Amino acid sequence: MSHEIALVVVAVFLASVVEAVEALTIVLAVALTNGWRTALLGTALASLALALVVLALGPALVRVIPIEGLQVLIGVLLLVFGLQWLRKAIMRSAGVKAKHDEAAIFEEEVALLSAAAATPSRDDIDWTGFVVSFKGVFLEGLEVAFIVLTFAANRENALGWSALGAVLAFALVAMVGVVVHKPLTRVPENTIKFTVGLMLVAFGTFWGGEGIGVEWSFGDWTILMLVGLYTSVAWLLVTYLKRGVASMPALTAEATS
Amino acid sequence: MTYVIAFGRFWYDFIVGDSIALAIGGAGALALGSVLVHADAVTLAEWLLPTTVIATLVISLRRA
Numbered sequence: 296m297s298h299e300i301a302l303v304v305v306a307v308f309l310a311s312v313v314e315a316v317e318a319l320t321i322v323l324a325v326a327l328t329n330g331w332r333t334a335l336l337g338t339a340l341a342s343l344a345l346a347l348v349v350l351a352l353g354p355a356l357v358r359v360i361p362i363e364g365l366q367v368l369i370g371v372l373l374l375v376f377g378l379q380w381l382r383k384a385i386m387r388s389a390g391v392k393a394k395h396d397e398a399a400i401f402e403e404e405v406a407l408l409s410a411a412a413a414t415p416s417r418d419d420i421d422w423t424g425f426v427v428s429f430k431g432v433f434l435e436g437l438e439v440a441f442i443v444l445t446f447a448a449n450r451e452n453a454l455g456w457s458a459l460g461a462v463l464a465f466a467l468v469a470m471v472g473v474v475v476h477k478p479l480t481r482v483p484e485n486t487i488k489f490t491v492g493l494m495l496v497a498f499g500t501f502w503g504g505e506g507i508g509v510e511w512s513f514g515d516w517t518i519l520m521l522v523g524l525y526t527s528v529a530w531l532l533v534t535y536l537k538r539g540v541a542s543m544p545a546l547t548a549e550a551t552s
Numbered sequence: 553m554t555y556v557i558a559f560g561r562f563w564y565d566f567i568v569g570d571s572i573a574l575a576i577g578g579a580g581a582l583a584l585g586s587v588l589v590h591a592d593a594v595t596l597a598e599w600l601l602p603t604t605v606i607a608t609l610v611i612s613l614r615r616a
Contacts, residue, residue, distance in 0.1 A: 367582060367586075370582055371578055371579050371582060372567070374578035374579075374581065374582070374605065375567060375568070375569075375574055375575050375578040375579075378571075378574040378577070378578055378605070378608060378609055378612070379569045379570075379571070379574055381609065382571060382574065382609060382612055382613060385609075385613065386613070437566070438566075496605060499578070499605075500581075500601055500602055500605055503581075503582045503585075503601070504582075504585060504597070504598070504601050506582070507582055507585050507586040507589050507597070508586070508589040508590075508594065508597075509585060509589060509594060509597050509598050509601065510594060510598075511598060512595075512598065521602060524602060524606075525602075525605075525606070528606050528609070529609075532609070532610065532613060536613065
């Protein structure tokens with residue numbers, strides 16, 4: 296396995312862990328409010344729909360779009376996704392934006408589902424819960440599906456490696472979820488999002504550059520150099536933003552509450 | 553028609569998210585790089601691409 300493929304597996308694995316943790320919170324809320332059958336049916340059908348999206352779009356993308364155009368498209372998508380992840384992670388690290396609180400989201404979902412449940416039953420399928428579970432898994436997974444596809448479409452035989460990273464992450468989070476039976480509040484989501492954002496932006500720059508005809512002086516090593524460059528810039532931005540937040544007590548109180 | 557609008561809005565939110573500067577900057581960085589490559593300034597494009605990406609990130613955070 297080349298170091299480029301290894302980085303792809305790591306990036307997809309980490310991105311999938313974050314999304315899987317968020318999906319697990321919703322599935323658990325449905326399971327404990329509307330029953331496990333409802334939650335698992337929604338999860339299973341959403342997983343199937345995601346697999347179909349990957350299987351249908353993956354080969355089609357490669358066949359329909361010429362490789363140079365595909366690299367540019369992949370570059371743009373990775374840059375846009377990666378910059379979104381990185382921007383949010385920087386804002387959360389600096390205290391400008393509140394951190395993702397899985398426990399609070401769980402409580403909110405349970406309250407909403409409890410209020411919506413007309414005839415609470417542990418045995419039958421609750422269709423409101425089913426929709427919530429399906430949507431939660433499908434929407435959290437869709438971003439992962441796109442990341443898997445964009446990584447896979449750029450290199451021959453990369454779909455298997457890319458999908459492996461996602462499957463391992465979802466399996467790991469599901470197993471931990473079954474064991475602990477509550478939202479995974481200790482997973483350092485923002486740190487992982489930070490890392491994934493950096494990797495997506497680095498890959499987006501590298502592959503997008505290749506697509507438009509840039510010949511990187513340092514070959515594949517450029518990816519690691521880009522990760523290093525973007526990490527330094529992100530660290531400077533966090534430090535700069537933290538100073539701004541420190542001079543605004545009201546905002547600090549809101550962000551840390 | 554409502555479904556078409558909702559479908560379009562979903563994909564806009566999914567891809568563009570809450571900062572259009574990132575989408576414009578990401579695509580713009582590659583468009584600018586492409587112009588430079590076609591003008592035979594490949595080395596300049598190599599340096600300008602990451603620089604534009606960083607500038608996009610900084611601009612989007614200044615607007616936050």
